[in-house]
Amino acid sequence: MAYQFTVSPDFGPSHIAGWQIFNTYLQRQLSEGIHFELYDNFEQQRQAIFDDKVDLIYANPYDAAMLVREKGFVAIAKPTAKEDEAIIVVNAESETQSVEDLKPGTRLATTDDPDVHMMGMIMLEPADLNVNNVEITQCDSYVLVAKQLLRGTCDVGFFLEEAYQDLSAMVRDQMRTLVTSQIQIIQHVLLVGPELASRRDELFHILEAMTSEEKGQGVLESMGIQGWEKLEQEDVEFMIDLMSTLVED
Amino acid sequence: MLQDMNSEDVHGDYQESLQHYYDGAERKILVSDIEIPYPEGRLIVSSTDSSGVITHVNQSFIDMSGFSKDELVGQPHYILRHPDMPPAAFKDLWDTVQAGNRWQGYVKNLRKDGAYYWVYATVIANIRNGEVKGYTSVRRKPSRKRVQECIELYPTLF
Numbered sequence: 001m002a003y004q005f006t007v008s009p010d011f012g013p014s015h016i017a018g019w020q021i022f023n024t025y026l027q028r029q030l031s032e033g034i035h036f037e038l039y040d041n042f043e044q045q046r047q048a049i050f051d052d053k054v055d056l057i058y059a060n061p062y063d064a065a066m067l068v069r070e071k072g073f074v075a076i077a078k079p080t081a082k083e084d085e086a087i088i089v090v091n092a093e094s095e096t097q098s099v100e101d102l103k104p105g106t107r108l109a110t111t112d113d114p115d116v117h118m119m120g121m122i123m124l125e126p127a128d129l130n131v132n133n134v135e136i137t138q139c140d141s142y143v144l145v146a147k148q149l150l151r152g153t154c155d156v157g158f159f160l161e162e163a164y165q166d167l168s169a170m171v172r173d174q175m176r177t178l179v180t181s182q183i184q185i186i187q188h189v190l191l192v193g194p195e196l197a198s199r200r201d202e203l204f205h206i207l208e209a210m211t212s213e214e215k216g217q218g219v220l221e222s223m224g225i226q227g228w229e230k231l232e233q234e235d236v237e238f239m240i241d242l243m244s245t246l247v248e249d
Numbered sequence: 250m251l252q253d254m255n256s257e258d259v260h261g262d263y264q265e266s267l268q269h270y271y272d273g274a275e276r277k278i279l280v281s282d283i284e285i286p287y288p289e290g291r292l293i294v295s296s297t298d299s300s301g302v303i304t305h306v307n308q309s310f311i312d313m314s315g316f317s318k319d320e321l322v323g324q325p326h327y328i329l330r331h332p333d334m335p336p337a338a339f340k341d342l343w344d345t346v347q348a349g350n351r352w353q354g355y356v357k358n359l360r361k362d363g364a365y366y367w368v369y370a371t372v373i374a375n376i377r378n379g380e381v382k383g384y385t386s387v388r389r390k391p392s393r394k395r396v397q398e399c400i401e402l403y404p405t406l407f
Binding site for chain 2: 123
């Protein structure tokens with residue numbers, strides 16, 4: 001039976017093909033059948049994890065706690081210099097100059113991207129804003145978050161910084177950044193489940209070698225990743241501890 | 250060994266006092282009225298071992314505390330304690346995290362240069378294989394309104 005590999009649903013659409021190529025690359029290198037499955041949203045992906053269908057995952061940091069501490073996944077690697085940072089953005093014409101200018105009743109556009117939403121909400125705390133006193137519109141993509149701001153139907157929007165930079169310059173020119181997170185520790189991680197865990201070292205060596213051979217470099221480029229760094233189990237445990245200080249009960 | 254604060258490090262007017270700590274240690278501290286604003290978008294992160302000795306600090310911690318990494322790692326975490334913080338707050342913190350729960354609160358921290366900064370802190374135990382290996386504290390930018398409430402409340406808790 002083939003193993004299953006999945007990727008956190010929050011990556012940019014331009015990289016779908018890249019992840020598929022990566023899966024093919026891994027299958028060849030490991031001489032193992034690996035089925036690449038993409039889920040439409042985090043809820044569907046979590047259900048698959050809960051049902052023990054997933055063996056290898058490029059996981060959102062928000063889900064790392066569940067994967068490691070409840071499902072026994074272990075750390076393999078993290079992408080080089082690719083931390084998840086969130087930004088809060090307003091329409092360029094907005095009178096809001098800082099987070100502290102925002103008032104209860106603020107209309108917020110966000111996505112189901114859990115770590116970005118969490119970081120965004122933390123950056124609203126200095127204005128005494130929380131889920132109970134803002135109006136949240138959950139959008140299916142960052143493009144739709146931008147649309148809410150441009151149409152004036154929302155006051156602020158949360159973006160993954162990388163996704164914001166991927167918007168066209170024309171769209172970005174109509175918006176303004178209020179604050180950018182500089183957390184540096186929170187990032188997506190590649191984790192392997194119990195069924196494949198015995199091949200963790202082999203997997204890491206394959207990832208590590210990607211930067212030194214032409215085909216591997218091409219695959220990395222198509223995923224928008226510079227390379228992989230080894231992730232020790234304590235590194236991911238520390239990130240999970242850090243996340244647990246940020247997640248509200 | 251915990252060093253006394255040095256007047257050469259301190260900017261502006263300051264008050265000198267002797268700070269006593271729970272473990273019997275004491276040191277001379279120099280406290281000014283200068284507040285350093287919390288940096289936007291940052292998290293200040295540190296970890297300690299199970300006895301409260303600093304084992305890890307991130308760059309934001311270094312930047313805001315005014316100490317170098319070498320001056321922090323190996324020191325008790327109370328090196329940041331400001332005399333305006335009531336001891337009851339820290340007792341509550343330790344009682345909470347040692348019971349395996351998460352502690353959250355507003356804290357006024359003392360910098361190397363005698364100035365201070367307010368944070369909203371969350372502290373948890375680092376549990377590995379069922380054992381407490383240490384503690385991690387993550388601070389974020391506090392609500393000014395809540396800080397003002399603490400400025401009024403904390404003097405009543407001594």
